[in-house]
Amino acid sequence: MRYVELRRHTDNDGDQLTAQGVADAEAIGREALQPPYAAFISSGAARATEMVTILRRATGQDDTPIVEVTGLRSTVEDRWRAAAKAAGQGASVEQIRAVDPDLVDHEERLLGAALRGIVESLPEGGRALVVGHSPTNEAAAAALTGATVPPLGKGAGVLLVEDRGRFTIRAL
DSSP states (O other), X not given: OEEEEXXXXXXXXXXXXXXXXXXXHHHHHHHSOOOOOSXXXXXSOHHHHHHHHHHHHHHTOTTSOEEEOGGGSOSOHHHHHHHHHHHOTTOOHHHHHHHOXXXXXXHHHHHHHHXXXXXXXXXXXXXXXXEEOTTHHHHHHHHHHOSOOOOOOTTOEEEEEEETTEEXXXXX
């Protein structure tokens, strides 16, 4: 079995965490992590990398590198924003799919492939801590599990479990 803790970054202003976002990430680091981690992964956005850095420090694993997997970040973020706005506040990926099915279908394949690559890079029994975005985290997880993942609040996450090629999702 292999495990991925997939989290959304905490509160931000642009591409940086706010003071509250930093405080919330530090609280997650104190209260909600399950180290050790074989990998620390960021989507490549500064706010995601900042949060991963805080969480890695909380685990005492500063020697483990942070890897940027830009495939976890959509190249059409404005299209996601427009579709999410049209679907309504707090919309799920499935509600966004109803607005722009081609976007969600295409992006699920890309994001899911990036997430699968992370899982496959882990050793048996390994655990990765991944920080990305919403709704792309949910789309990536849905691509692997076939399950609808409810919208993630800032700092929230899910646990993706791979067991002999089968993926399931659990709450964190």
